[in-house]
Amino acid sequence: MEKKTCLSLLVENNFGVLSRISGLFARRGYNIDSLTVGTTEDAKFSRITITVTGDEQILIQIKKQLNKLIDVITVIELKPEESITRELVFIKVKTDDITRSQIVEIANMFRANIVDVARESLVIEITGTRHKIEGFFNMIEPYGILEFVRSGDTGLQRGAHVLSF
Amino acid sequence: MIPLLASKLILKCLERENVEYVFGYPGGAVLPLYEAFRTSPIKHILVRNEQAGPHYASGYARESGRVGVCLATSGPGATNLVTGIATAYLDSIPIVAITGQVDRALIGTDAFQEADITGATAPFTKHSYLVKNAADIPRIFREAFHIASTGRPGPVLIDIPRDVQLENVKTPLTWDKVEILGYNPTYTGHSGQIKRAVKKIKEANHPVIYAGGGVILGHAEKELLAFVEKNNIPVITSLMGIGSFPEDHPLYCGIVGSHGFEYSNVVMNASDLIINIGARMSNRATSNLTNFENNIEFVHIDIDPAEIGKNMEANIPIVGDAKTILIGLLEKDTVGEHTQWLSDIELMKVKYPLVYDADPPCSELINPKVLFRALSGMTSDNATMVADVGLNQIWSALYYRIIKDRKFFTSGGLGTMGYSIPAASGACFATLDNPKEIFVVCGDGSFQMGMGELGVIAEYQLNVNIILITNTKLGMVRQLQFDNYGKDHYSGTDLNFEIDFMKLAEAYGIKGFKVDNNADFEKVMPEAIKHKGPTLIQCQVHPDFIRI
Numbered sequence: 001m002e003k004k005t006c007l008s009l010l011v012e013n014n015f016g017v018l019s020r021i022s023g024l025f026a027r028r029g030y031n032i033d034s035l036t037v038g039t040t041e042d043a044k045f046s047r048i049t050i051t052v053t054g055d056e057q058i059l060i061q062i063k064k065q066l067n068k069l070i071d072v073i074t075v076i077e078l079k080p081e082e083s084i085t086r087e088l089v090f091i092k093v094k095t096d097d098i099t100r101s102q103i104v105e106i107a108n109m110f111r112a113n114i115v116d117v118a119r120e121s122l123v124i125e126i127t128g129t130r131h132k133i134e135g136f137f138n139m140i141e142p143y144g145i146l147e148f149v150r151s152g153d154t155g156l157q158r159g160a161h162v163l164s165f
Numbered sequence: 166m167i168p169l170l171a172s173k174l175i176l177k178c179l180e181r182e183n184v185e186y187v188f189g190y191p192g193g194a195v196l197p198l199y200e201a202f203r204t205s206p207i208k209h210i211l212v213r214n215e216q217a218g219p220h221y222a223s224g225y226a227r228e229s230g231r232v233g234v235c236l237a238t239s240g241p242g243a244t245n246l247v248t249g250i251a252t253a254y255l256d257s258i259p260i261v262a263i264t265g266q267v268d269r270a271l272i273g274t275d276a277f278q279e280a281d282i283t284g285a286t287a288p289f290t291k292h293s294y295l296v297k298n299a300a301d302i303p304r305i306f307r308e309a310f311h312i313a314s315t316g317r318p319g320p321v322l323i324d325i326p327r328d329v330q331l332e333n334v335k336t337p338l339t340w341d342k343v344e345i346l347g348y349n350p351t352y353t354g355h356s357g358q359i360k361r362a363v364k365k366i367k368e369a370n371h372p373v374i375y376a377g378g379g380v381i382l383g384h385a386e387k388e389l390l391a392f393v394e395k396n397n398i399p400v401i402t403s404l405m406g407i408g409s410f411p412e413d414h415p416l417y418c419g420i421v422g423s424h425g426f427e428y429s430n431v432v433m434n435a436s437d438l439i440i441n442i443g444a445r446m447s448n449r450a451t452s453n454l455t456n457f458e459n460n461i462e463f464v465h466i467d468i469d470p471a472e473i474g475k476n477m478e479a480n481i482p483i484v485g486d487a488k489t490i491l492i493g494l495l496e497k498d499t500v501g502e503h504t505q506w507l508s509d510i511e512l513m514k515v516k517y518p519l520v521y522d523a524d525p526p527c528s529e530l531i532n533p534k535v536l537f538r539a540l541s542g543m544t545s546d547n548a549t550m551v552a553d554v555g556l557n558q559i560w561s562a563l564y565y566r567i568i569k570d571r572k573f574f575t576s577g578g579l580g581t582m583g584y585s586i587p588a589a590s591g592a593c594f595a596t597l598d599n600p601k602e603i604f605v606v607c608g609d610g611s612f613q614m615g616m617g618e619l620g621v622i623a624e625y626q627l628n629v630n631i632i633l634i635t636n637t638k639l640g641m642v643r644q645l646q647f648d649n650y651g652k653d654h655y656s657g658t659d660l661n662f663e664i665d666f667m668k669l670a671e672a673y674g675i676k677g678f679k680v681d682n683n684a685d686f687e688k689v690m691p692e693a694i695k696h697k698g699p700t701l702i703q704c705q706v707h708p709d710f711i712r713i
């Protein structure tokens with residue numbers, strides 16, 4: 001059975017580390033739904049969050065293959081019940097004088113921010129879980145989405161746990 | 166601290182790793198290294214094509230148990246290494262490949278002889294480095310040799326821009342500690358899983374051991390023998406596992422797979438417990454196994470956790486080193502009762518015998534199966550046989566007997582033609598102080614992919630006997646064409662021009678023999694073996710001899 005899984009990696013900031021990871025997915029035929037990279041509290045390391053879809057067998061292989069990469073220090077699965085994951089989305093929506101206030105109202109209900117206002121469009125910034133963002137898209141779609149960009153999931157384990165080596 | 170030129174530092178690092186030989190080929194981007202070689206105790210062997218370099222390093226590594234080293238210049242030199250590096254990767258052979266790169270400032274500009282070799286080899290290197298700072302050289306070299314030779318061995322590439330080689334560095338020469346956060350191979354198995362395995366082994370009625378290259382790489386042959394004899398469990402090997410267990414042992418049950426023995430596949434299919442030690446369960450090995458649906462229990466011991474469950478679900482996974490785990494198992498009570506099983510196997514051997522006979526016209530020339538059986542009786546107890554790819558490889562794998570301390574090397578995972586001549590030469594360099602019998606087996610196709618290296622063999626008078634099986638065909642592909650499309654569907658598999666191999670041998674000053682029947686082979690071979698220095702023994706086999 002296919003399922004979506006969110007993996008969190010701690011990696012050494014060495015030359016080519018991102019291409020090693022993306023290359024691994026490409027050549028073994030695993031699909032990446034999203035991938036985010038960022039710095040950490042220590043400049044020597046980066047955190048990478050990858051969401052993938054696959055059956056249990058494939059997910060186990062992916063984790064093992066990632067662990068084989070020398071630059072990858074730790075791989076953990078961010079299980080929904082034990083972690084927080086969020087995604088940042090910018091959505092540009094068509095507006096006019098009539099719809100503008102309706103859209104703003106919806107955005108407020110979702111605790112989204114209006115970050116750009118023009119005569120015929122609005123840009124909304126929303127952060128949240130996949131469910132929340134889907135819900136927001138559903139509400140806003142009828143007004144006409146001009147374009148959007150999604151950051152992909154990023155996340156941390158709950159509690160005092162830290163990803164270390 | 167006195168500053169040192171980075172190129173000299175690199176050779177000092179190799180000295181520190183006890184490297185004796187570097188199999189290399191020069192060019193502009195490694196000029197500083199070659200200048201440093203002049204005054205270094207490390208011996209540089211000029212290969213005749215970089216494509217052979219990693220194979221020399223591989224043969225050297227497999228013979229000596231140490232890391233083999235090859236070297237090439239940037240661009241075409243580096244890309245020529247690609248197939249050899251992939252070959253070493255698929256067979257888990259520890260080699261370090263060093264390449265020159267264009268100056269740092271030129272990287273990314275499509276400069277003359279620039280190629281992204283770390284990128285090109287990423288899928289089949291265990292790890293790679295682009296050296297951006299000469300001060301990192303001692304650390305990188307220590308790490309590279311450590312990574313190549315520990316855990317599941319494999320190739321590591323170090324790409325060094327020319328201007329880095331010319332830097333002056335003040336850095337400690339030695340770098341003893343290796344601290345790689347993301348690299349920590351597991352050697353000892355999980356005690357819970359071992360406990361489960363012990364129980365299964367004791368209870369099994371039809372157990373077999375399936376031994377792979379991991380037994381050889383882990384130097385666990387003695388422990389395997391002890392375990393087998395204690396428990397009376399029959400042993401089947403993979404192609405890479407040839408040499409892990411003596412073939413004259415009563416519990417030896419042959420080689421499995423599409424190119425294995427029929428009886429071995431039958432035995433494997435009749436088993437109820439497979440104890441896999443260091444074998445990959447590749448598609449070529451398992452394609453004849455039909456019984457996996459029927460409750461075969463499967464204990465999988467491998468140092469690489471990613472191998473376990475990759476091609477086949479393991480009931481009991483044990484991640485660890487073959488030797489350590491076998492030593493652990495030897496202390497446990499695993500002995501079960503399966504005398505019936507062993508006598509059943511004897512019946513299977515009788516029911517599916519090895520077939521040596523051939524019909525005319527094949528029987529009018531050399532019968533290669535008989536040839537390799539006969540050769541088994543002529544070579545020393547520690548001879549090394551290096552087989553190329555093709556029918557010649559399968560015949561030698563199946564019919565030449567690896568007993569006592571004999572070794573068998575071949576390109577099992579990638580099946581790279583042209584492997585045998587440079588790999589056997591690498592093995593010769595590993596034993597130069599104490600020469601032993603080293604044999605090449607190759608076909609007329611594969612010989613022509615590796616024959617440039619005869620120059621090295623002649624130059625160093627390497628003690629190698631090249632058994633060249635000529636059938637004027639790319640035999641194994643021809644066999645596939647026959648099996649898949651029928652006998653009138655040969656295409657692109659004729660080596661039409663008949664080369665005078667005796668003249669070729671003469672041109673290199675290599676002693677040549679040509680035989681077209683088994684009796685003559687058995688006459689000349691002892692003479693060839695006795696001959697000091699290289700020999701070429703051309704053995705003519707009928708083109709239609711395509712059965713293994």
Ligand SMILES: Cc1ncc(C[n+]2csc(CCOP(=O)(O)OP(=O)(O)O)c2C)c(N)n1
Binds near residue numbers: 555558607608
């Ligand atoms: C580099 C490479 N190219 C192509 C092949 C495909 N191939 C496998 S066996 C074979 C024929 C080998 O011919 P030869 O060396 O004469 O051996 P024979 O089978 O005749 O004994 C070929 C072309 C390969 N394994 N490696």
Ligand SMILES: [Mg+2]
Binds near residue numbers: 555636638640
């Ligand atoms: Mg041939």
